[in-house]
Amino acid sequence: MHFVYRYCPRCAQPLTVGPFLGARAHCPACGFIQFQNPKVAVAVLLTHGARVALVQRAVIPRIGAWALPAGFMDFDEQPSAAALRELYEDRYAR
Ligand SMILES: [Zn+2]
Incomplete structure (x- = not known):
């Protein structure tokens, strides 16, 4: 299953993309970074x-x-x- 968050799973703020962290969506409020290719x-x-x-x-x-x-x-x-x-x-x- 592939999850793509539109809102922060920690604080519910809308996630943004860029200008840092490449194409990774992140939360400007709490610092959550959405990694879509984790290697466990x-x-x-x-x-x-x-x-x-x-x-x-x-x-x-x-x-x-x-x-x-x-x-x-x-x-x-x-x-x-x-x-x-x-x-x-x-x-x-x-
Ligand atoms: Zn957040």
Whole structure:
């Protein structure tokens, strides 16, 4: 579902566009900014004693860098489910 606000969801003032923030609608009264393309992501902090599980990136950007298992959430996916999926995908990515 795609929401486009005409009025501020915080204070009900009409949203305006420009001259700053590019094409993002924003509320001149309270500072709310309407982001229409959020990237919601999860990361997994898996520990064993003092050790932390890392994965080595297999895709751009930063191929070969070590990182926490992480990735973008799918639409309508719960964070815990996304975390488990990313952990599984990163484990079996190679
Ligand atoms: Zn507002």
